[in-house]
Amino acid sequence: xxxxxxxVLLTLLAIVTIGVIRMKNLxxxxxxxxxxxxxxxxxxxxLDAVDVAMTEASVGAGISTVLxxxxxxxxxxxxTEPLHKPYVALFLAAVTAGALxxxxxxxPPFGAPDAPIHLHxxxxxxENWKEETGVPNVVTSVLASYRGFDTLGETAVIFTAGIGxxxxxxxxxxxxxxxxxxxxxxxxxxxxxREAEAEADAEDxxx
Amino acid sequence: xxxxxxxxxxxxxxIPFMLLFALYVQFHGDYGPGGGFQxxxxxxxxxxxxxxxxxxxxxxxxxxxxxxxxxxxxGVLVYTGVGVYTMFKGGEFLNYNLLGHDRVHxxxxxxxxxxxxxxxxxxxxxxxxxxxxxGRGR
Numbered sequence: 644x645x646x647x648x649x650x651v652l653l654t655l656l657a658i659v660t661i662g663v664i665r666m667k668n669l670x671x672x673x674x675x676x677x678x679x680x681x682x683x684x685x686x687x688x689x690l691d692a693v694d695v696a697m698t699e700a701s702v703g704a705g706i707s708t709v710l711x712x713x714x715x716x717x718x719x720x721x722x723t724e725p726l727h728k729p730y731v732a733l734f735l736a737a738v739t740a741g742a743l744x745x746x747x748x749x750x751p752p753f754g755a756p757d758a759p760i761h762l763h764x765x766x767x768x769x770e771n772w773k774e775e776t777g778v779p780n781v782v783t784s785v786l787a788s789y790r791g792f793d794t795l796g797e798t799a800v801i802f803t804a805g806i807g808x809x810x811x812x813x814x815x816x817x818x819x820x821x822x823x824x825x826x827x828x829x830x831x832x833x834x835x836x837r838e839a840e841a842e843a844d845a846e847d848x849x850x
Numbered sequence: 851x852x853x854x855x856x857x858x859x860x861x862x863x864x865i866p867f868m869l870l871f872a873l874y875v876q877f878h879g880d881y882g883p884g885g886g887f888q889x890x891x892x893x894x895x896x897x898x899x900x901x902x903x904x905x906x907x908x909x910x911x912x913x914x915x916x917x918x919x920x921x922x923x924x925g926v927l928v929y930t931g932v933g934v935y936t937m938f939k940g941g942e943f944l945n946y947n948l949l950g951h952d953r954v955h956x957x958x959x960x961x962x963x964x965x966x967x968x969x970x971x972x973x974x975x976x977x978x979x980x981x982x983x984x985g986r987g988r
Contacts, residue, residue: 698888706976709902710979775957776954776958777955779881780881783965784961786885788946791964794929801972805978808979809922812986
């Protein structure tokens with residue numbers, strides 16, 4: 644049953660990915676990438692990684708879809724035709740994909756108990772977390788206690804990203820925030836005046 | 851969006867439950883899935899939903915830009931503050947065992963405080979980024 648669910652989810656993922664590549668309408672691409680994130684979250688749930696699934700659903704399908712839609716509002720919603728044939732990029736992508744697939748051949752089989760990642764500190768956490776932290780959820784105890792430094796680093800990364808976006812998008816607006824709008828309004832007003840004049844002229848000519 | 855009665859009423863009904871769910875995810879993270887990061891994102895999603903339906907200005911009256919931008923560094927300060935406090939108590943950086951008398955209790959305090967730090971920074975940053983994108987007219 645689990646294998647069937649996995650196959651359905653992964654097939655849908657592949658279909659959505661091809662859709663994202665083929666579509667030219669960026670609005671559809673944004674919605675498809677939201678669907679992609681939801682499918683990914685379902686895959687994580689099947690893998691019993693509920694915390695990761697929650698993050699993927701809220702960040703991937705929620706926030707980033709909204710941010711991409713906000714970006715679409717500022718730009719055009721149709722993809723422009725590329726100026727040149729992307730053969731070099733295709734070659735690079737194919738080589739990278741080949742190297743990655745070759746790399747997966749050296750990995751231990753999926754879920755193998757003797758994989759290196761399960762032999763390092765994971766066993767120690769699983770054996771001692773209840774006595775040492777008293778927190779029922781082992782994921783929380785690893786994230787916030789055993790790996791407190793890592794989580795501090797992650798928080799710092801989010802902080803840095805936020806500050807970066809604030810600086811980039813705020814700097815443009817500061818001194819002359821009103822001028823482009825006002826110019827546009829003035830241009831529009833002048834165009835309207837000219838149109839009115841032209842209409843008046845046309846009416847004069849007719850009469 | 852003045853005419854979308856159904857959207858507005860549904861949003862009004864949903865928002866308190868979204869906040870409640872975020873707080874549940876935050877404080878129940880010790881027992882079930884979730885934690886500061888997920889709770890922060892859900893809170894930001896609540897503000898974003900409000901802004902999408904009722905307009906950016908209404909959202910910024912409820913959650914002002916200055917508050918959101920203050921939250922971005924505040925969470926990191928709370929997190930590092932816990933670490934510095936444990937150093938003052940004579941231990942290592944982020945050694946929660948010095949936060950209370952018995953070990954398990956101290957660990958719970960440490961995890962709670964640290965998760966609150968993560969929550970503040972994540973919800974502040976996500977909302978701030980959305981405000982920045984939405985505030986730029988075409």
